Amino acid sequence: MARPIVAGTDGSASAIAAVEWAAADARRRKLALRVVHVCEQLLFSMGKTQYCAGALEAAADKARALAPDMEVSTELLSGNVIESLVAEAAAADSIVLGSRGLGGFAGMVLGSVGLGMAGHAAGPVVVVRGPSVVQHGQVVVGYDGSGHSRAAMEYAIEQARAREARLHVVYAWNMPVLTSYTVGYGSLLEETFEQEVRAARERVLSWRDENRDIEITDEQVCEHPVSALAKASASADLLVVGSRGLGGFASAVLGSVSHGVLYHAACPVAVVRPREERPGPADR
Template identity: 45%
Template sequence: MTGPVIVGTDGSRAAAAAVEWAAGDAARRGLPLRVVHAVDRLPYEIARYPIPVEDQLDRAGRRILEEAEQAVRETHPAVRVTPALIEGDPSRVLRQEAANAAEIVIGSRGHGGFAGMLLGSVGMHVAGQVDVPVVVVRPGVSAPHGLVVVGVDGSAEADAALTYAYEQARLRECRLLALYAWQLPVHSFAPEIAYDLDEVRTAQEDYVADALRTHRERNPGVPAETRAVCAHPVTALVEAGEKADLLVVGSRGRGAVGAAVLGSVSRAVLHHAHCPVAVVRVPRPSAEDV
């Protein structure tokens, strides 16, 4: 059974954009929407804090949820929306919510942070850490481009990202672009190694076309294009994202190091992309499965 779309809100401008994105996605998928506000009492739990803030925090939280619900009812009246006021650290609350969710949607920023910060702590601590896709939304809407971009690198996570990207392209009735950015890392150190660049390019293009084959067969209605570019993946993906409605990446790629939950490309894309970014992870086997 597919769970609801979960969106976290702290009442900020980015969170409002996340609520709008989540409501649109819930509408397209025919799923209910659960709007979550985490009440974090920790900053106030110091012995000498002069006034009890419990009631104020709850009241403020309920108001934030009411505003979000109201916005959803106005823009997506068909979506079944339920509020949830939950006590705890926002990242932890949203990670727990993921256990019974179709996806988690959050804003790139919130009310905290510092001027110029591109990604808040919730994005850092939720993306790549849960089994369901995490979508990070920036404030400021742009006109739809009719394109979903997905980064591929041959890893299992990239394959999971392709599945999600195809589903999104199908639901949005738009095109899909699968992008593979490759580089020749040794060239500048060993210029005597001769490459036939055309040959390398053709091999890379074949590779990305191969990665797409089964997905194409499963989604004949989605127009898909593959592109292999000789560039850094972050540059290539962020640039492609400028003309996309959604950028999809795996949580980590082939170059994953040790226990890193979020690869360097996904992390940088979350910071720098202008459009919404979905981070997709391959579900890890649970303790019971092992």
């Protein structure tokens, strides 16, 4: 049975944008949509859940209006927001959230919900800042061959196929800082980058061969991954990254690259944590 897309809502503007994004995604990919609201424990225990219920139903009505033929269910939850949504992720295709919220996400700022969810939730966590105004027909993914970036690539391919969009693969190699002691190693660093570029291009070949119905382009840059991906997001409908990486994203853990793009990307961001660790084509 196909997993549903879960949209978390609290009545805020960014949460409504997230519900709209989730409804469009569910319609494209022919999945059910589950809309949830996590009511603050104090309000829930006091039986004062009118606002929570109202926000939940308003979001569900919005989703049904956008996709009248889509299956939409709702659930009013109580407890810690992150813990509740992590539990939802276990049976979900993906979790979709606004970048900043009110009510059930009280006190959350950009990156905090995404940071907490992406670090613990299984599968993709999509963070939506606002409604999409311009469609670029392109999905961008950061890929370095690691297990987490493989999961990101798989999700990005699925998104590109459903959108009939191009897939642009970005590999960013962050050059070490040169000091008076290392300045003589410039030629060695240049050679190392060229090797990284060749390896990155080869890693993309297997994905291109296995997905000939999708236009897949690739780009290798000598730049910090957050900066490179943020620039690429300006012409993307969705930016996809693994929750942590290796190689081009060396030493990046959740909160650096993933957290960085949550702050700086110009489009919705999907942070993907594998449901189980598996080797990618480059690892086999």
